Amino acid sequence: MKQLNSVSQLNFGFAPTPFGECAIVFSEDGVSALVFHENRNAAITDLKNRFYDIELQENNAKAELLCKQIFDEKAKTKLCVRGTEFQMNVWNALCEIPVGSTATYAQIAQKVGKPKAVRAVGTAIGANPVAWLIPCHRVLRTDGSLGGYRWGLELKVKMLEREKKI
DNA sequence: AGGACAACGGTCT
DNA sequence: AGACCGTTGTCCT
Numbered sequence: 001m002k003q004l005n006s007v008s009q010l011n012f013g014f015a016p017t018p019f020g021e022c023a024i025v026f027s028e029d030g031v032s033a034l035v036f037h038e039n040r041n042a043a044i045t046d047l048k049n050r051f052y053d054i055e056l057q058e059n060n061a062k063a064e065l066l067c068k069q070i071f072d073e074k075a076k077t078k079l080c081v082r083g084t085e086f087q088m089n090v091w092n093a094l095c096e097i098p099v100g101s102t103a104t105y106a107q108i109a110q111k112v113g114k115p116k117a118v119r120a121v122g123t124a125i126g127a128n129p130v131a132w133l134i135p136c137h138r139v140l141r142t143d144g145s146l147g148g149y150r151w152g153l154e155l156k157v158k159m160l161e162r163e164k165k166i
Numbered sequence: 167a168g169g170a171c172a173a174c175g176g177t178c179t
Numbered sequence: 180a181g182a183c184c185g186t187t188g189t190c191c192t
Contacts, residue, residue: 086176105186109175120176122185127177141186148185156185 001079001092001134004032009055012047013063014040017071018162019155022131023047024063025056030078031066033129036151050082050129070133081129086112090124097138100163104142126150132159 010032012025023043025033033050037043047056070077083091089112096111097103109121128136131151137159141147149156 084177109186114175116173117175118186119174119184120186123176123183124185126185128185136185139185143187146185150185153185 001081001088001095002029003088004029004080004082007054009057010051011059011062012056013058013060014043015060015064015067017067017132019132019158022067024067025051026063026066027080030080031070031130031133032080032082034070034131034133035129036131036155077133079130079133081134083124083127083129086114086120087124087127089113090121091128091134094125094128094134094136094139097135099135102138102140102160104140105147106142108139122148135159138163 007027010025010027012023014021014023020036023033023035023037023040024031025047033047035043035046037046069075081091090108093108093111105118105121105125106115108125109115109118112121114120125136125139126148128134128150137149137156139147146153146156
């Protein structure tokens with residue numbers, strides 16, 4: 001996955017998904033954010049926070065096309081995100097969890113070469129900017145319980161169930 | 167099965 | 180420097 005470096009402008013828009021409406025931020029280089037929200041204002045606040053230094057241009061038509069591609073087809077979507085080196089490592093590790101299976105926070109910590117940084121892995125996963133595409137929902141606690149989810153545990157469960165069927 | 171708790175490491179203020 | 184966290188292992192009841 002690519003690192004988003006200094007750009008002045010990105011596209012964003014709202015679009016329907018099987019899990020409710022999402023807000024998505026994107027460019028030629030790939031998806032920079034995909035978030036769920038209670039209402040559009042909350043989404044905008046969230047995104048302005050993440051991209052405080054970048055101008056966001058609304059383009060819902062493009063956003064809908066992109067989401068169709070993401071959730072209908074199984075084509076791989078390019079990613080272009082911003083994060084610390086540690087976070088990038090963690091997110092890359094998440095992308096290696098196969099569809100339909102799960103991993104634990106401890107396993108991810110192991111994978112990024114910092115077996116004791118479990119707690120930090122948790123926060124890094126929580127900072128994931130791109131729901132679904134970076135499959136942070138596939139990470140559970142070591143004891144098998146759900147752990148947390150930034151956009152609500154209910155959504156985490158829905159995503160896991162949908163993947164089970166594929 | 168479930169609660170309390172210390173230790174852990176990255177990130178934010 | 181201190182606090183916050185999508186955790187974990189251990190030690191309880």
